[in-house]
Amino acid sequence: MTLDAAKALLKENHISFSELHFDSVAEFRMHLSPFAYTENAGECPVKALVVASNNNHKNIELQFVDENNCGNYSFVDLYFGEYFFELFDCPEECLQQSIVDEIKRIISNEVIVIVANDLKKGKWVGDQIFAKNEKDGLGLPGFERTMQRLNKKKGFVAKIIGTKTQYEIYDWNSYQCMIM
Numbered sequence: 001m002t003l004d005a006a007k008a009l010l011k012e013n014h015i016s017f018s019e020l021h022f023d024s025v026a027e028f029r030m031h032l033s034p035f036a037y038t039e040n041a042g043e044c045p046v047k048a049l050v051v052a053s054n055n056n057h058k059n060i061e062l063q064f065v066d067e068n069n070c071g072n073y074s075f076v077d078l079y080f081g082e083y084f085f086e087l088f089d090c091p092e093e094c095l096q097q098s099i100v101d102e103i104k105r106i107i108s109n110e111v112i113v114i115v116a117n118d119l120k121k122g123k124w125v126g127d128q129i130f131a132k133n134e135k136d137g138l139g140l141p142g143f144e145r146t147m148q149r150l151n152k153k154k155g156f157v158a159k160i161i162g163t164k165t166q167y168e169i170y171d172w173n174s175y176q177c178m179i180m
Contacts, residue, residue: 001095003047003064003073009096015051015103020061022046028063033082035117035124047073051103057081057175058113058168060106062099080106081170083113083127105131109172112143119164119179132171150178 001009010017022028028046029036044065051060058081064073078085078099090098105111110132116125130143137145150167167178 001075001092001099003049003075005096006049006062006064006075006099009100010049010051013100013103015107017049017051020048020050022048025065032061032079033115033117033124035122036082037124042067044069045073051107053106054173055170055175058170060103078102080111080129081113081168082115082124083129106172112169112171114143114146115168117166117168119166125165150180 007017020031022031023045024041024043025046026038026041026043028048029038029041031048042065044067047064047066049062049064053059061079063076063079065076066073075087075095077088085102087095087098087102112130112132113127114130115127117123118125128142128146129138130146131139132143133139135141147169163180165180167180169176169178
């Protein structure tokens, strides 16, 4: 999908957006998170279509790259904060609908994301997304179990090792940062 097709798609679905430009993939990734993996990031320019969230911290962003530096930007992936949806493998005939469906799920406040970063090493540790309407481990019960685990006091080994992890927990309307 091209950048222009994505702009038309968002306008057609009444989704407001702004556009950002980055000189490289590494710069785009660092924009998303200071803990982003930038090794082997391409040097090609990036444009992002940004749908500003109500949480004022983590937005929806559609990433497009110009691999040949010729002004033709192609879709790479959809992000909500640092979480990416891995739509780069989505068949072209399904891509537009998949993008709209995911954006609508996020805007409808149907998903919660947790991102973990190791503050000592300055690296991303992992992320999870939970669907609030699901009743299994990937839904609200799974989110609640994960939050209970995060809210437990550090164990003896963690205290000795001295781990320091930042957890960002967010949905469309709220954002929370915990450092443990």
